[in-house]
Amino acid sequence: MEYMEHIVLVFISIVLINNLVFTKFLGCCPYLGVSGRLDMAFGMGLAVTFVTTLAGTLTWLIDHLFLLGTALEVTRYVCFILVIAGAVQLVEMYLRKFFPTLYEAFGIFLPLITTNCVILGLCLFLNLWQVNDILMAVVLSFGAGIGFTMAICIMAGIRENLALADVPECLQGAPITLITAGLLTLAFMGFAGMIK
Amino acid sequence: MENYILSASAMDFFQASWPAAVLMLGLGAGFAVVLLIASIKLRVQQDPRVEEVYAALPKIDCGACGFAGCASYAKAVAANPELLGRCSPGGADAMNKIAIVLNLQISGSGAPQRPIVHCRGHKNDKTFYARYRGIPTCTAANAQPLVQACAFGCLGFGDCVRSCKFDALHIVNGLATVDYSKCTGCGACSRACPRFLIKMVPFTHEPMVAVACSSRENGKNTRAFCKVGCIGCGICAKQTDLFTVTDNLSRMNYEKYAPSEAVTTAMTKCPTKVIVYRGKTAPADVNPEEKQTAAAS
Numbered sequence: 001m002e003y004m005e006h007i008v009l010v011f012i013s014i015v016l017i018n019n020l021v022f023t024k025f026l027g028c029c030p031y032l033g034v035s036g037r038l039d040m041a042f043g044m045g046l047a048v049t050f051v052t053t054l055a056g057t058l059t060w061l062i063d064h065l066f067l068l069g070t071a072l073e074v075t076r077y078v079c080f081i082l083v084i085a086g087a088v089q090l091v092e093m094y095l096r097k098f099f100p101t102l103y104e105a106f107g108i109f110l111p112l113i114t115t116n117c118v119i120l121g122l123c124l125f126l127n128l129w130q131v132n133d134i135l136m137a138v139v140l141s142f143g144a145g146i147g148f149t150m151a152i153c154i155m156a157g158i159r160e161n162l163a164l165a166d167v168p169e170c171l172q173g174a175p176i177t178l179i180t181a182g183l184l185t186l187a188f189m190g191f192a193g194m195i196k
Numbered sequence: 197m198e199n200y201i202l203s204a205s206a207m208d209f210f211q212a213s214w215p216a217a218v219l220m221l222g223l224g225a226g227f228a229v230v231l232l233i234a235s236i237k238l239r240v241q242q243d244p245r246v247e248e249v250y251a252a253l254p255k256i257d258c259g260a261c262g263f264a265g266c267a268s269y270a271k272a273v274a275a276n277p278e279l280l281g282r283c284s285p286g287g288a289d290a291m292n293k294i295a296i297v298l299n300l301q302i303s304g305s306g307a308p309q310r311p312i313v314h315c316r317g318h319k320n321d322k323t324f325y326a327r328y329r330g331i332p333t334c335t336a337a338n339a340q341p342l343v344q345a346c347a348f349g350c351l352g353f354g355d356c357v358r359s360c361k362f363d364a365l366h367i368v369n370g371l372a373t374v375d376y377s378k379c380t381g382c383g384a385c386s387r388a389c390p391r392f393l394i395k396m397v398p399f400t401h402e403p404m405v406a407v408a409c410s411s412r413e414n415g416k417n418t419r420a421f422c423k424v425g426c427i428g429c430g431i432c433a434k435q436t437d438l439f440t441v442t443d444n445l446s447r448m449n450y451e452k453y454a455p456s457e458a459v460t461t462a463m464t465k466c467p468t469k470v471i472v473y474r475g476k477t478a479p480a481d482v483n484p485e486e487k488q489t490a491a492a493s
Binding site: 062066067070072074075078079082083086089090093094096097100 | 215216219220223224227230231234235238239240
């Protein structure tokens with residue numbers, strides 16, 4: 001029971017308190033690039049969630065089964081990128097088959113999930129945070145994806161309304177987006193005091 | 197430590213690194229198999245002609261065809277061959293290639309369309325009544341009756357320049373000037389000009405000859421407003437029937453143009469030198485004053 005509680009807390013922590021976008025500033029490229037429209041942002045979030053869950057779990061397994069045992073930690077980055085690239089390829093094929101409109105709407109951002117630093121960041125954090133438990137690794141990976149989806153959807157919602165707002169001319173476009181991102185980060189900083 | 201590295205032989209290097217190599221090879225092979233299975237299971241049936249059509253297009257996504265980009269135009273053409281020939285940057289070349297891909301018979305091929313600015317009045321050629329200080333766009337300035345004396349000539353605020361995606365248009369001394377080496381013929385500038393000075397013209401020859409004026413004022417007024425306007429004297433029309441003078445303005449039949457003695461004579465005889473060469477290899481415009489001083493000396 002205590003273990004279950006721990007898992008739930010870890011999940012909430014990675015989604016809200018240690019949200020990789022808001023606290024580690026990872027994945028800012030799609031966070032600002034694909035957050036123009038809510039439906040696209042949601043699709044992007046789901047794609048990233050899928051890739052992080054898959055890549056996080058696989059890399060944790062590879063890390064613990066091969067790398068740590070054979071003192072090959074130096075190859076961690078290369079292996080992880082390989083896993084992520086493979087997972088992204090899978091997602092791309094899947095989307096192309098079943099969601100062609102979404103596939104076209106993403107354009108270049110879909111293959112760019114490969115270089116999304118949320119994913120590689122999470123895979124490396126799993127090691128840094130010394131996660132020694134496969135279930136925990138899965139929950140953390142999935143939670144990181146959900147956290148990213150939440151962040152990008154909030155941003156997209158704000159930006160959709162921002163399009164109608166009376167923004168001063170000098171702040172229109174990218175500047176107001178960055179200011180919004182900053183304020184959003186500040187708001188989420190407030191969660192940091194909740195769990196000690 | 198340094199000694200250690202220096203004394204490491206190729207054998208040591210190999211011994212230390214083979215597990216990494218095996219691991220990477222294993223991972224790579226594993227993913228290759230997974231992706232191979234996925235690519236078979238998740239294969240999308242796509243019309244192979246779409247890709248071939250796309251390969252024939254210029255891939256600059258200018259939007260002249262009315263579609264979002266070359267990829268969506270390729271898809272549309274493959275589905276509906278009636279849309280053939282919308283790609284003006286690709287011109288006849290691309291159209292023929294697409295026709296071969298789609299197994300179509302097309303007859304006749306248009307020359308590439310390029311814009312010609314039908315005005316040649318630079319700032320110092322034109323007469324101004326006052327200085328315009330309004331919104332610096334041609335559309336706004338065009339609403340003012342007295343922004344410059346000539347009600348037909350280039351305003352020089354660069355609406356066409358802003359519309360050009362290829363940096364092929366510039367305002368040179370108050371006159372929109374096309375850089376034909378960069379121009380793709382997408383036609384954005386001709387739609388942007390509020391005075392309709394920029395017309396898309398089939399470039400049957402290089403360089404093309406054009407009557408670079410749009411003034412329908414009578415000869416006296418045109419002379420007063422601009423040093424290089426067409427006064428509608430009709431000398432060019434007497435040389436060759438390529439030129440027709442209507443509404444005090446000589447117009448040229450671009451479709452039928454071919455370089456000939458008569459056209460050259462018309463150009464040299466034109467009193468305001470408004471018949472000019474336009475295109476990549478066009479020589480510089482002759483100014484009427486220079487001609488006069490040359491004759492005087």
